[in-house]
Amino acid sequence: MPYCPKCKYEYRSGIKTCPDCDAQLVDELSKPSSRDTELVVVGAYPFESIAQQAKLLLESNGIETVLLNEIMSQTDIVLVFADGGVKALVRKEDAERAKEILAEL
Ligand SMILES: [Zn+2]
Numbered sequence: 001m002p003y004c005p006k007c008k009y010e011y012r013s014g015i016k017t018c019p020d021c022d023a024q025l026v027d028e029l030s031k032p033s034s035r036d037t038e039l040v041v042v043g044a045y046p047f048e049s050i051a052q053q054a055k056l057l058l059e060s061n062g063i064e065t066v067l068l069n070e071i072m073s074q075t076d077i078v079l080v081f082a083d084g085g086v087k088a089l090v091r092k093e094d095a096e097r098a099k100e101i102l103a104e105l
Contacts, residue, residue, distance in 0.1 A: 002027060005059040026062035039066065040095040043102050044085035051086035054102055061101050063094045 002025035003010045004018035017024055042058075045051040051067050058065040068087040090098045 005062065005064070006056075023060050024062065038092045039089040040092050041087045042090050042095055042098040043088040045088070046085055048086050051088055054088050054105055057105060058088070058090065058098055058101055061097070063090050063098050063101070065090050065098070 001010045002013060002015060004021065004023050005026050006021050006023045007018060009018070009020070011018070011025060015025060043051070043054050045054065048067070055065040055067055066089045068089065088098075088102075
């Protein structure tokens with residue numbers, strides 16, 4: 001079932017874009033989790049607003065993205081801010097494509 005990466009609503013197959021927000025629908029609903037998926041840092045941003053833009057851009061391309069501060073609130077693992085920025089993480093298999101997409105940002 002296709003679903004909207006922004007609204008998380010599912011739609012009938014055949015529908016390509018979300019009627020609510022115009023985002024491109026993606027195929028499977030699965031959130032990357034630091035527990036069962038290897039995440040790779042694809043970007044680091046000085047401000048959360050910029051990181052959110054990167055996340056929206058990636059997710060509109062069907063790449064699930066987690067910002068470091070979200071991970072920290074969802075899990076009990078301790079992450080160290082190496083350079084004080086907000087980091088964008090994607091699944092390892094999406095990393096190459098994510099970097100290409102972010103190069104346009
Ligand atoms: Zn939507």
